[in-house]
Amino acid sequence: MPNFSELNELCRVIPDDSRHFPNDVFRAMKKLGLLKISVPNKNSNHEAQLFQTLFEIGKASLSVGRIYEGHINALKLIEDFGTRDQQEFYFNEAENGKLFSVWNTEMPSEAVTGEIKDEAVHITGAKTFCSGGLQIDYGLITAEIDKQKQLIIIPLKQFERLEEDWSLWNPMGMKNxxxxxxxxxxLKLPLQNLLGGGDEYEKEPWFSGGAMRFAAVQLGGARAIIQATRDHLVEQARTSDPYQQQRLGNMAVQMQTGKLWLDKAQHIYDYPEQYTSSEIVNFANMMRTVILDICEKILHLAERSVGVQGFMESHPLEQLYRDLKVYLKQPAPDLALQSVGKYTFDNKN
Structure with a gap:
């Protein structure tokens, strides 16, 4: 595993500013080789640690973890659906420190569409919540083309007229x-910028299976909450308080449970051929559900342990709390749990 100490220090001093992209952090991640960690047949010694890496980066900064998880997601999509030429080019770009992301969210009134004409794809529409913004080198977006959802790779640095619109981004947490x-x-792009075929973006098991990655980042954020809570209690000389010991013990149990889920997720990621598509999807739905529950319990216990001091801007817990509360708001949690129930009814084993 890489030494995350430098990364932790850099994340500690990121301004809590929704216009500030943590460039220093990603330069350090490039130096550590983290931007190429999931490139196939590269850095195989790192590949077995992908979920632990997501956890460690989430512990350092959930905002950085969100951007990094999008980078890993993009490389996975290129691996699954890219042509040999696309894989060779974009994986080489990742090895050289280029940053990728995947942007799918949009408002219905400005949904992204594409039209193929004159040997090019012409794009109309906008995406919201584009994590990383124009600091990203390659944005993978979805566009409706011929009534199908099509992935398109956009080399963002080639289009100087693109602008970041902040009108929808004034969050409580996850600002960075x-x-x-x-x-x-x-925008007009050559056809070789199309990635895969129509509707492949939502192809299972990895459309739902990707939830395992963001759950790992979330769990890292919860680990930072525990550390901040422990540090506070030590500083306040409250380590002998039996109620505080009970709360911290409960947090430790929750965290150990989460780490066991990470271990299983890593095995599935490393050996997907040992699982059916439905098994992977079901596990991902279970994992995101249980990690959400673990994180919410840890947030509650931290709040009880630290009290109002933890909600002061000067307190280390305050931003960690806000960031995790926001990052836990992933889409369709109820549907994920319903799907687990349906799978359980449909499968006797």
């Missing part, structure tokens, strides 16, 4: 993920 709106209207 700089998740702005970007309008892609009037």
């Amino acid at each position: 993920s700089v998740s702005c709106r970007i309008d892609f209207s009037e």
